Amino acid sequence: MSLKDTLKEAVKQMAFKTSLDSLKKKGVQQVSVLGIDRIIALIDEAVHRSLKSRLVGVEREAVADATKAEFLRMLRSNEELQAQKSEVQKLKERAEEEVDQLRRELQSQHQELQIKLDAGDPARASRYEGENAAIAGRVNELFHLLGQSGGAIGLSTVQDKVLELLMEVVAGERKDAEAARKALHDRDVDLLQRRIGKLNESLAHTERRLREVAAMKSLDDGISSVYRDVQGLRADDMQVGRKKELMAEIFKANLQLQKKKSQ
Amino acid sequence: MSQNEGGAGTPAKDHGVLYIGMDLGTSRTSVSASNGVRETVYSMVGYPKDVVSRKLLKKDVLFGKEALEKRLSLKLYKPLEKGVLKYTGDGSMSDEAKANLKAAQDLIGEAIRLAKPRKDELIYCVIGAPAEASMKNKEAIIEAARAHVDSVMLCSEPFSVAYGLEWLEDVLVIDIGAGTTDLCRMHGTMPEDADQVMYDIAGDAIDAELARLIEKHCPGAQFTIHMIKDIKERWGYVGEPSERAIVELPVDGKPTPFDLTEHVRTACAILIDPIIKGIHKLVASFDPEFQTRLKNRVLLAGGGSMIKGLDTAVEKAMKERLGGGKVIRIEEPIYGGANGALKIAHDMPEEFWEKLK
Numbered sequence: 001m002s003l004k005d006t007l008k009e010a011v012k013q014m015a016f017k018t019s020l021d022s023l024k025k026k027g028v029q030q031v032s033v034l035g036i037d038r039i040i041a042l043i044d045e046a047v048h049r050s051l052k053s054r055l056v057g058v059e060r061e062a063v064a065d066a067t068k069a070e071f072l073r074m075l076r077s078n079e080e081l082q083a084q085k086s087e088v089q090k091l092k093e094r095a096e097e098e099v100d101q102l103r104r105e106l107q108s109q110h111q112e113l114q115i116k117l118d119a120g121d122p123a124r125a126s127r128y129e130g131e132n133a134a135i136a137g138r139v140n141e142l143f144h145l146l147g148q149s150g151g152a153i154g155l156s157t158v159q160d161k162v163l164e165l166l167m168e169v170v171a172g173e174r175k176d177a178e179a180a181r182k183a184l185h186d187r188d189v190d191l192l193q194r195r196i197g198k199l200n201e202s203l204a205h206t207e208r209r210l211r212e213v214a215a216m217k218s219l220d221d222g223i224s225s226v227y228r229d230v231q232g233l234r235a236d237d238m239q240v241g242r243k244k245e246l247m248a249e250i251f252k253a254n255l256q257l258q259k260k261k262s263q
Numbered sequence: 264m265s266q267n268e269g270g271a272g273t274p275a276k277d278h279g280v281l282y283i284g285m286d287l288g289t290s291r292t293s294v295s296a297s298n299g300v301r302e303t304v305y306s307m308v309g310y311p312k313d314v315v316s317r318k319l320l321k322k323d324v325l326f327g328k329e330a331l332e333k334r335l336s337l338k339l340y341k342p343l344e345k346g347v348l349k350y351t352g353d354g355s356m357s358d359e360a361k362a363n364l365k366a367a368q369d370l371i372g373e374a375i376r377l378a379k380p381r382k383d384e385l386i387y388c389v390i391g392a393p394a395e396a397s398m399k400n401k402e403a404i405i406e407a408a409r410a411h412v413d414s415v416m417l418c419s420e421p422f423s424v425a426y427g428l429e430w431l432e433d434v435l436v437i438d439i440g441a442g443t444t445d446l447c448r449m450h451g452t453m454p455e456d457a458d459q460v461m462y463d464i465a466g467d468a469i470d471a472e473l474a475r476l477i478e479k480h481c482p483g484a485q486f487t488i489h490m491i492k493d494i495k496e497r498w499g500y501v502g503e504p505s506e507r508a509i510v511e512l513p514v515d516g517k518p519t520p521f522d523l524t525e526h527v528r529t530a531c532a533i534l535i536d537p538i539i540k541g542i543h544k545l546v547a548s549f550d551p552e553f554q555t556r557l558k559n560r561v562l563l564a565g566g567g568s569m570i571k572g573l574d575t576a577v578e579k580a581m582k583e584r585l586g587g588g589k590v591i592r593i594e595e596p597i598y599g600g601a602n603g604a605l606k607i608a609h610d611m612p613e614e615f616w617e618k619l620k
Contacts, residue, residue: 222381225281230613
């Protein structure tokens with residue numbers, strides 16, 4: 001692309017669009033229209049005239065080349081910033097999606113855990129009831145047999161002994177069963193809790209990334225100034241002397257003001 | 264030190280220099296910058312009233328039109344009044360004054376953000392401050408701006424308008440803002456107190472007068488001061504009307520058309536008398552040899568200068584009371600001050616900026 005085309009592209013990129021209504025609102029009654037080709041021609045002509053009037057041949061070429069290189073560097077810098085902007089934007093969107101997904105998953109795991117915890121107690125109670133009924137049945141059966149023996153052993157003694165024996169067995173069984181059930185339950189809870197822990201960790205990590213991306217957003221905030229260096233008054237300004245005095249007066253007043261503030 | 268400097272991971276400021284010119288006004292704050300950005304924002308700052316509104320608005324602070332639109336959920340501040348900060352700077356500041364100071368600082372920060380500065384550029388800013396601002400007021404403006412820029416200076420608002428147009432000699436600038444109308448005589452040096460006159464009859468006074476007239480002549484019409492401001496900005500004129508100002512206002516909930524043509528003219532015309540008095544005072548006390556030249560170089564600037572026919576009406580009144588004169592309305596009333604401040608920033612030598620860092 002030639003320098004003229006590059007300039008044209010840059011002017012287009014830096015221009016902003018506005019409506020006639022908004023201009024009117026800002027108090028602009030008339031606008032002067034200047035074609036883009038004319039602007040480019042003026043810039044080109046101004047640069048060449050200025051170089052021609054101030055520099056000798058070789059130096060002029062060198063300055064022209066350096067200026068073109070600097071201009072292209074600024075353009076590239078702007079393009080890089082645009083690319084960074086879209087990349088950061090994508091990263092941010094991806095991270096936000098990830099956070100949403102993790103939050104949904106965490107919520108569903110919490111619900112699942114709660115259901116399991118709630119379901120645990122009634123199931124165990126109904127199981128105990130079944131076991132108790134079986135034991136009572138067996139005791140009844142035993143007494144029935146003793147009745148049939150014709151009263152050789154004192155009834156109450158037999159009843160106590162049998163019940164004692166039975167309850168010991170039952171207690172042992174209950175203990176084992178309880179331990180087994182508890183182990184199973186704990187394993188489920190442990191598993192779910194570990195999964196929740198991992199999800200929390202992942203959520204924290206993603207949120208941290210999101211914050212980093214948000215901080216990086218400032219990369220895309222900004223439009224380059226047209227000036228690379230501090231400017232100051234131009235030597236060929238028609239009112240340079242007067243303006244210098246005015247600048248000095250403004251500076252003096254501000255220096256006094258800011259000195260007073262810092263004291 | 265600027266917030267843009269010194270922090271870990273902050274880029275070096277080696278990319279360039281961004282100049283910003285700012286016009287800090289009672290109604291609007293405008294910025295022009297050397298990256299081509301020109302923005303204006305109503306000088307209003309709003310903070311969510313409670314946790315619910317903060318959650319709803321998703322912001323801690325709102326500015327300009329957005330703040331105005333959401334004002335029912337906000338504590339709304341207009342930190343400038345009659346051209347200066349609502350801030351006395353003395354030890355016994357009320358909570359209201361402190362809140363206004365914070366709002367002013369946030370507004371200045373927002374204005375600088377609107378200029379879209381890059382982190383890796385030096386930022387030099389000139390702010391057009393009201394000529395009547397107190398020392399404490401100026402210090403507060405400087406302090407607020409320094410949090411966002413590398414170096415900052417203040418200058419008188421009318422001066423920056425004239426400087427922007429390169430009219431530095433024998434010119435009389437009339438800057439009509441919302442809070443004040445400032446007249447400033449330029450004669451090639453920095454204007455002194457004797458070169459400046461200020462009246463508090465300006466945009467806000469027109470709004471108040473128009474509201475009074477509508478209340479008196481349009482029975483049942485309901486309105487707010489913001490609606491009045493919109494009417495003024497749309498229809499404001501003096502002299503002969505180019506069209507009838509037919510405006511719909513609610514009456515008992517029903518939009519009802521009212522012809523406000525005469526009321527708008529009457530309200531806007533309150534500017535003319537103080538302007539003529541000010542011109543008279545500044546011309547009469549000027550070097551007699553240059554009085555005619557000064558009368559023929561009167562510049563109308565500021566938002567109030569957008570009132571249709573004002574330049575002609577002032578010229579007519581000058582002819583009657585001062586024997587003649589020429590009034591020129593600047594092309595961009597909203598950005599005249601900011602553009603001038605930007606030009607001052609550009610022309611300021613590097614060593615001056617460095618010394619104020």
